[in-house]
Amino acid sequence: MQSAADRGLGATVGRWRAAGILPVLFLIAAVAVALLPPALHAIATWSSDPELSFGFVVPPVALVLAWLRRPSRSDATQGSWLGLLPIALGLVLLLVGSRVGVHALAALGLLPVGLGLALLLGGRPWVVAVSIPLVLLTGAVALYRGLLNPLGFALQQVSATCAAALAGLTGLPVTQVGVNLYAPGVHLVVAEACSGLDSLLALLCLGGVLVGLAPARPWRRLLLFAFVLPVILVANVVRITLVLLLGGAFGTVVETGLGHEALSGILFAISAALLLGLSYLLECPPRLRRHSSPAC
Amino acid sequence: MRLRRYFVVAAAVGAFAVIGVLAYAMLFSQGHGPDLGNQVPWLGHKEASTGPAGQTQPVGSKGDTPPDGGTDAGTATPELPSGMLLLIGAVPVGAGMLLLERRRSRAERR
Numbered sequence: 001m002q003s004a005a006d007r008g009l010g011a012t013v014g015r016w017r018a019a020g021i022l023p024v025l026f027l028i029a030a031v032a033v034a035l036l037p038p039a040l041h042a043i044a045t046w047s048s049d050p051e052l053s054f055g056f057v058v059p060p061v062a063l064v065l066a067w068l069r070r071p072s073r074s075d076a077t078q079g080s081w082l083g084l085l086p087i088a089l090g091l092v093l094l095l096v097g098s099r100v101g102v103h104a105l106a107a108l109g110l111l112p113v114g115l116g117l118a119l120l121l122g123g124r125p126w127v128v129a130v131s132i133p134l135v136l137l138t139g140a141v142a143l144y145r146g147l148l149n150p151l152g153f154a155l156q157q158v159s160a161t162c163a164a165a166l167a168g169l170t171g172l173p174v175t176q177v178g179v180n181l182y183a184p185g186v187h188l189v190v191a192e193a194c195s196g197l198d199s200l201l202a203l204l205c206l207g208g209v210l211v212g213l214a215p216a217r218p219w220r221r222l223l224l225f226a227f228v229l230p231v232i233l234v235a236n237v238v239r240i241t242l243v244l245l246l247g248g249a250f251g252t253v254v255e256t257g258l259g260h261e262a263l264s265g266i267l268f269a270i271s272a273a274l275l276l277g278l279s280y281l282l283e284c285p286p287r288l289r290r291h292s293s294p295a296c
Numbered sequence: 297m298r299l300r301r302y303f304v305v306a307a308a309v310g311a312f313a314v315i316g317v318l319a320y321a322m323l324f325s326q327g328h329g330p331d332l333g334n335q336v337p338w339l340g341h342k343e344a345s346t347g348p349a350g351q352t353q354p355v356g357s358k359g360d361t362p363p364d365g366g367t368d369a370g371t372a373t374p375e376l377p378s379g380m381l382l383l384i385g386a387v388p389v390g391a392g393m394l395l396l397e398r399r400r401s402r403a404e405r406r
Contacts, residue, residue, distance in 0.1 A: 046379075053379030057386075154321035180370055193374035202381035206389055213393075223308055230314040236375075243373050264376045265384045272385030276392045282304060288397045 083120025
């Protein structure tokens with residue numbers, strides 16, 4: 001004799017079968033299984049590298065962003081079989097990447113697979129809705145340390161030079177040797193971890209969210225996104241300059257301790273607020289409520 | 297209105313100039329780009345060196361001789377991890393967006 005729970009489950013599966021949901025669920029499950037290896041590799045990378053730890057926050061952020069950008073019922077269209085093409089392309093990337101051991105290449109397959117699924121199941125409005133969340137997610141999964149090294153080195157050099165100049169303007173005698181900054185009682189090394197790359201990655205993610213929620217022209221959104229780099233560079237230069245100025249008086253508390261971590265956090269919060277303010281000045285403000293013409 | 301337009305143009309030029317400067321520094325720190333003795337004159341660099349992992353490192357990392365001839369290794373000032381920074385940054389951005397959304401809906405109701 002069937003229990004009530006079994007009867008309920010059977011009825012639910014029956015309803016899904018009638019609505020054609022079962023094949024869709026199987027397809028999503030198959031794609032999820034295929035994407036599991038790069039996802040697991042990404043999780044291992046996020047755990048081991050503090051600079052890439054923002055990856056843990058990206059999946060929920062991408063989900064919320066996709067939900068906020070979802071098309072309204074009036075925009076709803078039928079899915080298109082053309083969605084199978086990007087899915088196939090993504091799976092080829094995934095297969096080749098896994099075969100040759102290039103995880104970033106395998107992870108790049110996430111974008112066409114996701115877009116293809118959206119096109120197959122929901123049509124063009126859903127492709128538009130999930131495009132930016134998928135770009136964020138793919139970026140987080142595909143990024144690796146080696147790819148960021150050149151940018152990190154450039155940020156180190158430019159930050160050290162600008163901080164030395166700024167501290168000099170305040171009257172502090174600073175000598176710069178490469179990424180070493182010497183001031184009375186202070187010797188700072190603008191090392192890899194001080195380059196501003198952590199802030200840059202975090203603010204790029206926040207910038208992606210702001211851009212994704214802004215119902216504005218593409219060039220305005222592009223400009224807002226381009227502001228992430230200068231904002232972070234300025235914040236990092238200010239941070240290093242403050243450490244140089246205060247380091248002589250307060251020592252390691254400002255250079256490495258809790259005080260420095262608080263300074264780092266406060267400056268990042270100000271940078272994030274500044275980016276939000278810039279979005280208003282550029283007439284590209286984000287909207288939490290669904291808008292009729294979501295970002296591309 | 298015109299002032300805002302000027303601001304947008306000036307800000308755009310500034311933003312892309314900063315991106316250009318960083319791209320320039322990236323090219324030189326990796327030893328690419330035009331052959332100028334692998335120097336970035338205004339950055340005060342000598343030449344790129346190769347790190348233990350075979351990666352190119354900018355000159356002047358820990359262990360360089362200080363100007364006074366001492367051997368002080370120096371202090372690095374690492375940032376918070378990007379995940380923590382992202383969560384911190386989400387607070388003012390989220391609060392600001394909620395606040396402005398409330399103001400906007402109040403204005404629409406009026």
